[in-house]
Amino acid sequence: MNAKPEAVIPAVYTQGLSKIYDNGRGCRNITLTVGKGEAFGFLGPNGAGKSTFVKMLVGLVHPSVGDGTLFGHPIGSVEARRRMGYLPELYRYPEWLTGEEVMKQHASLLGIRGAQVKTLIREGLDQVSIGRRGSDRVKQYSKGMQQRLGLACALLGKPDILFLDEPSSAMDPVGRREVRELLIELKKQGTTLFLNSHLMEDVEAVCDRMALMLNGEMIREGSVAEMLQVKVRWRFKVGGFSPVLLDWLREESGLPISQIEKQSDEADTISNWEHPVWLEAELEDENQAGRLNMLIVEQGMTLYEAHAEQEKLEDWFLQAVAGRDQRGERG
Amino acid sequence: MNTVIAATWQEMLRRKMLLITLILTVVFLGVFWFIADTIGADGQNSSDVLTRFTRRGAILTLGFFFGGFVVAFLAIFSSFPVISGEAERGVLQAVLTRPIPRWKWYIGRWIGYVSLIGVYSLLLFAAVVWITSVHAGMTRNYEEIVVSMLLFMGIVPVLVSASMLGSCLFSGIGNGVFMMMLYGAAWLGGMIEKVRGFLPVEPQTEHTLSAIGSLLSLLMPADGLNRRMQYVLTQGAGESIPFLTGGSPPSNMFVIYAFFFTLFAFILGLWLFRRKDF
Numbered sequence: 001m002n003a004k005p006e007a008v009i010p011a012v013y014t015q016g017l018s019k020i021y022d023n024g025r026g027c028r029n030i031t032l033t034v035g036k037g038e039a040f041g042f043l044g045p046n047g048a049g050k051s052t053f054v055k056m057l058v059g060l061v062h063p064s065v066g067d068g069t070l071f072g073h074p075i076g077s078v079e080a081r082r083r084m085g086y087l088p089e090l091y092r093y094p095e096w097l098t099g100e101e102v103m104k105q106h107a108s109l110l111g112i113r114g115a116q117v118k119t120l121i122r123e124g125l126d127q128v129s130i131g132r133r134g135s136d137r138v139k140q141y142s143k144g145m146q147q148r149l150g151l152a153c154a155l156l157g158k159p160d161i162l163f164l165d166e167p168s169s170a171m172d173p174v175g176r177r178e179v180r181e182l183l184i185e186l187k188k189q190g191t192t193l194f195l196n197s198h199l200m201e202d203v204e205a206v207c208d209r210m211a212l213m214l215n216g217e218m219i220r221e222g223s224v225a226e227m228l229q230v231k232v233r234w235r236f237k238v239g240g241f242s243p244v245l246l247d248w249l250r251e252e253s254g255l256p257i258s259q260i261e262k263q264s265d266e267a268d269t270i271s272n273w274e275h276p277v278w279l280e281a282e283l284e285d286e287n288q289a290g291r292l293n294m295l296i297v298e299q300g301m302t303l304y305e306a307h308a309e310q311e312k313l314e315d316w317f318l319q320a321v322a323g324r325d326q327r328g329e330r331g
Numbered sequence: 332m333n334t335v336i337a338a339t340w341q342e343m344l345r346r347k348m349l350l351i352t353l354i355l356t357v358v359f360l361g362v363f364w365f366i367a368d369t370i371g372a373d374g375q376n377s378s379d380v381l382t383r384f385t386r387r388g389a390i391l392t393l394g395f396f397f398g399g400f401v402v403a404f405l406a407i408f409s410s411f412p413v414i415s416g417e418a419e420r421g422v423l424q425a426v427l428t429r430p431i432p433r434w435k436w437y438i439g440r441w442i443g444y445v446s447l448i449g450v451y452s453l454l455l456f457a458a459v460v461w462i463t464s465v466h467a468g469m470t471r472n473y474e475e476i477v478v479s480m481l482l483f484m485g486i487v488p489v490l491v492s493a494s495m496l497g498s499c500l501f502s503g504i505g506n507g508v509f510m511m512m513l514y515g516a517a518w519l520g521g522m523i524e525k526v527r528g529f530l531p532v533e534p535q536t537e538h539t540l541s542a543i544g545s546l547l548s549l550l551m552p553a554d555g556l557n558r559r560m561q562y563v564l565t566q567g568a569g570e571s572i573p574f575l576t577g578g579s580p581p582s583n584m585f586v587i588y589a590f591f592f593t594l595f596a597f598i599l600g601l602w603l604f605r606r607k608d609f
Contacts, residue, residue: 019608058428061608082430091421096345108334109429153425 011036011161011192014068019052019061027053027216039193041203044213045321050196051089051165058086058163085154089165095139099130099149110157124152143170161192180205212320233309234283239276239302252295257281276304332439339443343409352405360458363394371466387467388565394459399557402452406490407510410444413495416503418609437604444491449484456483475563482560486553492593496600499607517554520547552589555581
């Protein structure tokens with residue numbers, strides 16, 4: 001059988017990958033393909049099995065059933081691990097070492113030796129804003145600093161794929177933004193990213209595609225845009241509104257307009273006539289929004305505000321898991 | 332693998348466990364010097380060669396009574412959290428995803444512990460023998476000295492192999508307790524054998540005690556190696572202190588058993604480690 005050309009080999013490929021622990025938890029039958037240079041987001045509530053799946057990909061956990069490859073190499077093999085960087089979710093570096101010594105140890109494990117080690121360590125520490133504190137012992141680092149050091153170690157040797165399990169969960173807002181910008185930059189440079197995160201804004205900003213895990217199973221997978229079904233939803237804040245006018249607006253514009261703030265029982269009193277309400281409509285373009293503005297004003301209503309809103313990933317996530325049983329954290 | 336060996340040495344040096352052990356060893360050797368001087372000086376006044384020979388044995392026995400404990404504790408306390416403890420703290424997860432086969436990591440750690448503690452045990456052995464030779468002379472049979480030195484150093488791989496195997500099976504603290512209990516049981520086995528040697532008991536009781544002592548020694552052969560080493564070095568003269576060295580010394584077969592015990596613990600630990608999920 002001829003080997004596949006490097007260009008068509010996916011960065012990550014799994015076929016029915018499962019890990020079932022004695023207590024029945026873990027993850028089941030995950031079939032997934034992540035292309036080279038793609039940024040893939042992995043979402044799910046706590047205990048969904050995300051970390052178990054990532055641990056199988058990086059070789060820390062042996063699959064019960066199924067198999068997978070990283071750049072064509074079997075998961076867990078030395079060749080596969082040579083091409084990846086991994087930032088675990090819960091980890092600590094030996095606290096008796098300095099940040100530089102931790103980096104040096106990891107460089108040595110990667111087979112990086114000689115004069116370039118010092119330069120790489122310096123660049124790596126600067127890249128995650130540890131800088132001169134690299135000469136401090138790890139025990140003097142805050143959680144956020146340790147996470148930065150973990151990221152610097154994961155980036156050593158310029159890996160082709162980077163697995164990040166909650167990469168900025170312990171960081172302050174500035175640190176999170178820096179990490180997000182770093183990930184976007186890495187993506188531009190062609191690094192494949194596999195991001196396991198609770199921080200929806202990270203996934204939304206960085207990832208091209210994503211999957212949702214729940215109770216050990218992957219229940220949805222697709223591009224971020226598809227999953228969010230990007231709708232341009234417009235909202236209008238209107239004064240002098242009456243429910244009669246809503247029917248008229250629907251009829252005149254032919255658009256599915258709805259009121260999203262209920263009026264009280266005294267809807268027709270003078271004061272409530274003047275009380276502004278919010279109207280909402282899914283529109284195709286700004287022209288439709290302009291026509292709706294005109295109709296509102298034509299009928300003597302006051303238009304206080306109009307803006308377009310997109311569905312946020314957090315809303316999508318909450319909707320996706322709503323009403324489903326969740327098994328929660330591993331007990 | 333060199334990186335893992337160096338990291339193990341660095342850990343032992345940085346965590347100061349070796350430094351503390353060395354300082355306390357120097358204190359002990361100072362005290363041991365005076366003990367050896369006291370016992371040896373008294374013997375030197377005697378024209379009886381056998382008396383001097385017996386006193387030399389007594390000094391060596393006292394020295395290695397302490398030495399055996401220190402080497403065992405250093406080996407156990409250094410290595411008991413090596414796998415489960417490091418996995419619990421999240422140290423292993425970042426290292427095992429690097430392009431190094433798991434077997435190399437395991438063997439690297441084993442070599443790291445055994446080499447450093449082995450060097451310490453060699454120095455301790457040399458110091459005890461030298462202090463004894465200053466105060467009570469020493470055998471000129473260098474073969475016996477070398478054999479006993481190897482037996483003393485052999486305690487280290489026995490304990491490290493068992494400790495690393497335990498670390499694949501139990502939690503960090505759990506393995507520490509397990510190893511101490513195991514070593515304690517082996518020590519008790521040795522004590523039973525010694526008590527049997529000087530207590531006037533019925534043959535049937537003696538047989539039962541011997542069986543219990545042997546079984547406990549087989550569970551963990553480290554203390555048995557120490558007793559065998561003392562027997563070889565003192566040429567049997569250490570038996571002059573029956574509570575410390577009484578009873579029959581472990582046989583050659585026991586030494587072979589200790590070798591295979593170490594090999595089995597090492598291979599089983601390596602096999603379990605390669606299959607373990609983290």
